[in-house]
Amino acid sequence: MKTFKTRHQLFLPEHLSKRMEAMAKASNRARSVILVEALEAWFERRGAPNADEAILARLTRIERRFALFNYNLELLWEGVSRLIRHQLITAAGLPPPTDADRALGARQHQAFLDEIAERLAQTDVESIEKEGTIQ
Secondary structure, eight states: OOOOOOOOOOOHHHHHHHHHHHHHHHHTHHHHHHHHHHHHHHHHHOOOOOOOHHHHHHHHHHHHHHHHHHHHHHHHHHHHHHHHHHIIIISSSSOOOHHHHHHHHHHHHHHHHHHHHHHTTOOOHHHHHHSSSOO
16 A cells, blocks of 8 residues: 655755764665654654643642642641640630630630641642651
């Protein structure tokens, strides 16, 4: 079966022309075959990513988002756990709080919120992926 080809005229610098001529002689192949192989390799390497690479890139982005979500969820559970522990252990059976107690509680609550905000601001998805745990 005859294959149809299109003719292209190509001007090469002298050094590339000599290298192609030497390669053609050494491999006993036509210069056009070498040029076709070189173009195919270049297009494969430089062309748009194939479907597998696109899917892998998308999965990597999803994985990073999931890692960030998981990290934030662990922070939330840690906060809830602290609150429950405080309520069940520390505050159980105490007399009603005074104004000074309320002020102290408000300062401690603000310190807790500041700590959570700081940890959320320092979130680095790559380090979470490497460590696999929260700090």
